[in-house]
Amino acid sequence: MKIVIIGGGASGLMAATAARETNPTAEIVILEKNEAIGKKLLLTGGGRCNVTTGLDDIQAVLKHYPRGAKFLTSALHRFPPAATRKFFEKQGVPLKTEADQRVFPQSEDGRDIVHVFTKLFARSQITVKNGATVERVEKTPDGFLLQLRGGTKPLTADHLIIATGGQAYRQTGSTGDGYAFAESLGHSLTDLHPSLSNLKTQEKWPAKLSGVSFARARLMVSKNKKLAQLGPFLFTHRGISGPAVFALSALIAKEKITAQQPLKINIDLFPDESNEKILTRLQMLIASAKQRAFCNVLAELIPKSLAQLACGELQLNPTSHSAEISKKDLRRLTDWLRAIPLHITDRTAGEEFVTAGGIELTEVNPSTMESKLCPGLFFTGEILNMDGFTGGFNLQAAWSTGHLAGTNAAK
Ligand SMILES: Cc1cc2nc3c(=O)[nH]c(=O)nc-3n(C[C@H](O)[C@H](O)[C@H](O)COP(=O)(O)OP(=O)(O)OC[C@H]3O[C@@H](n4cnc5c(N)ncnc54)[C@H](O)[C@@H]3O)c2cc1C
Numbered sequence: 001m002k003i004v005i006i007g008g009g010a011s012g013l014m015a016a017t018a019a020r021e022t023n024p025t026a027e028i029v030i031l032e033k034n035e036a037i038g039k040k041l042l043l044t045g046g047g048r049c050n051v052t053t054g055l056d057d058i059q060a061v062l063k064h065y066p067r068g069a070k071f072l073t074s075a076l077h078r079f080p081p082a083a084t085r086k087f088f089e090k091q092g093v094p095l096k097t098e099a100d101q102r103v104f105p106q107s108e109d110g111r112d113i114v115h116v117f118t119k120l121f122a123r124s125q126i127t128v129k130n131g132a133t134v135e136r137v138e139k140t141p142d143g144f145l146l147q148l149r150g151g152t153k154p155l156t157a158d159h160l161i162i163a164t165g166g167q168a169y170r171q172t173g174s175t176g177d178g179y180a181f182a183e184s185l186g187h188s189l190t191d192l193h194p195s196l197s198n199l200k201t202q203e204k205w206p207a208k209l210s211g212v213s214f215a216r217a218r219l220m221v222s223k224n225k226k227l228a229q230l231g232p233f234l235f236t237h238r239g240i241s242g243p244a245v246f247a248l249s250a251l252i253a254k255e256k257i258t259a260q261q262p263l264k265i266n267i268d269l270f271p272d273e274s275n276e277k278i279l280t281r282l283q284m285l286i287a288s289a290k291q292r293a294f295c296n297v298l299a300e301l302i303p304k305s306l307a308q309l310a311c312g313e314l315q316l317n318p319t320s321h322s323a324e325i326s327k328k329d330l331r332r333l334t335d336w337l338r339a340i341p342l343h344i345t346d347r348t349a350g351e352e353f354v355t356a357g358g359i360e361l362t363e364v365n366p367s368t369m370e371s372k373l374c375p376g377l378f379f380t381g382e383i384l385n386m387d388g389f390t391g392g393f394n395l396q397a398a399w400s401t402g403h404l405a406g407t408n409a410a411k
Contacts, residue, residue: 001026003409004146004157006134006178008032009040010395011381011402012163013117018406020124026410028126029155031148033133033173038114040165040172044395045102049110052084052399053392054097064393066195066250068386071361075369075400081392084399091116102391137162137181139374159376159409163402166355166382168194178383179358186373188360190385194352195253196246196394201239202262202343205313209235209305218271219248222264222341227251230271238348240267247389249347253356262343269302269337278334290323297322302337310336354394358385369405378405 003019005012008030019028030037044050055061058076062069085095085103093116094106105112121128136147143158164178179189213234220228229251231244248265257263270278278301285297295318298307311318314332316325359379363372371377381398388394 001158001410002143002156003028003159003161003406004144004155005030005161005163005406006137006146006181007163007165007381008034008037008128008130009163009165009174009381010038010398011165011405012161013037013041014399014402015161015163015378015380015406015409016126017117017120017124018403019410020120020126020406022407023410028410029157030121030126030128031132031134031146031155032128032130033177035130037117037128037130040169040174041114041395042110043169043172044110045104047110048104048108049113050102050104050390050392050395051088051095051113052081052103052396054081054085054101054103056080056082061393061396064391065386065388065397066253067356068361068384068397071364071366071384072386072397072400074366075404076396079400079403081396083403084396087399088113088116091120100391134177134181137184139185139377143376159378161378161380161405161409162383163380163405164383166358166387167192168196168352168355168382170350174382176355178379182359182379182383185371185377187363187371190357190360191254192355192357193253194347194350195250195356195387196353196390197249197351198236198241198348199239199245199249199344200346200348202259202345205309206235206239206342207237208309209303210237211235212303212305213242214269216271217244218268219244220266220268221248221252222266233267239344240342243390246353249352250356250387250389252344253347253387257344257346259345262345265342265344266339267342268339275331275334275338278337279330282330282334286322286325291321293319294322294325295319298333353390354382354387356387358383361385367404368408369401370408376409378409380405 093112095103096106097103133149134146135149138145144160146155162178165174167176218230229244229247233242233244285300289297295307295311369378380401
């Protein structure tokens with residue numbers, strides 16, 4: 001049996017490994033357009049590779065996928081985060097789990113993750129063809145025919161695994177080629193959108209606060225409390241970024257957002273406190289420094305640049321003595337800090353981490369990853385209409401679906 005895998009990213013690498021575990025004699029070939037496998041893997045987690053999550057309760061893990069959670073259930077049960085951790089540790093890469101449950105190699109070096117596969121493939125006679133760009137895929141009565149760029153003779157496969165990823169970070173080789181292959185084999189695609197991205201704002205003032213970060217805030221779409229995220233965020237020269245922003249961008253990935261039709265959000269800088277408590281804190285600060293300029297007193301509660309901005313936005317005289325600020329103005333200020341309004345105009349496409357949308361999930365068997373329309377064809381990873389939040393969930397989806405596809409393609 002000959003199994004061909006298009007794509008040497010996370011899911012393709014795991015698919016090849018699982019195929020070999022299942023079938024010691026099958027011919028297994030990975031076709032990767034780059035000059036080496038795992039180009040995107042090396043960039044993950046800022047080079048440290050957040051390889052999976054430390055969470056073990058599958059129901060809790062599934063909550064981290066805004067799209068595709070139901071489809072992923074079976075794959076996650078068969079190859080859960082614990083299996084990922086065990087796999088890499090067994091291959092000689094000790095891992096560590098950080099307080100927020102993100103799991104990294106102890107070496108903090110994503111190259112160790114890629115080396116696992118390089119070594120495994122050399123030992124288990126899995127062929128990796130680098131610099132091999134697949135241009136066309138065809139179904140034949142016996143299997144599949146693949147046309148490679150610059151190649152004269154097409155390649156054959158009994159079973160084909162398409163592991164070409166999404167179209168985020170295109171410079172890594174993930175340019176969405178697999179979508180066309182899938183369509184040519186009868187599959188349909190959902191709309192595609194960037195997810196896990198920074199967000200651009202209509203307001204220009206975030207630029208003045210660029211780099212100012214908050215450890216915990218609640219970001220919510222105005223008038224839709226379901227679209228809300230709690231976590232760290234920061235202001236950037238074009239808007240907002242950080243884990244809570246990425247997560248919110250995943251929740252709003254399919255919302256129509258334009259400069260003409262921006263999406264209004266609010267930021268609550270004190271998600272764990274009541275308005276009364278914030279007011280009391282402000283009053284206590286004022287009581288201890290009645291003659292100081294109000295803006296300087298406010299800077300004891302929030303970063304100075306934000307204090308200056310707040311005074312401007314609420315038309316409070318920043319040089320007024322703090323004792324001169326009325327209780328009514330303090331209440332206005334408190335309300336503002338609990339719901340700073342911003343209008344999102346764009347998602348900074350090109351910088352997103354994953355693609356939301358992909359192969360229509362109803363056309364793929366979630367227990368095997370095999371196409372329901374084209375026997376012998378399998379899909380893995382980000383090409384499918386599923387995506388997760390940050391925290392190792394996208395790689396975990398790639399490992400789980402890759403493992404399931406490889407196992408079943410090799411049977
Ligand atoms: C900067 C960045 C950081 C990230 N950090 C994390 C993180 O820390 N943790 C996490 O869980 N997720 C992270 N992600 C997301 C995660 O990397 C992806 O979801 C995951 O890599 C998807 O795996 P995949 O195998 O589906 O596709 P990919 O990893 O995209 O691999 C697809 C492969 O297919 C190849 N290919 C495409 N077309 C062809 C063709 N025609 N012929 C031959 N080969 C082809 C590509 O060159 C590529 O190597 C990050 C993403 C980015 C962009």
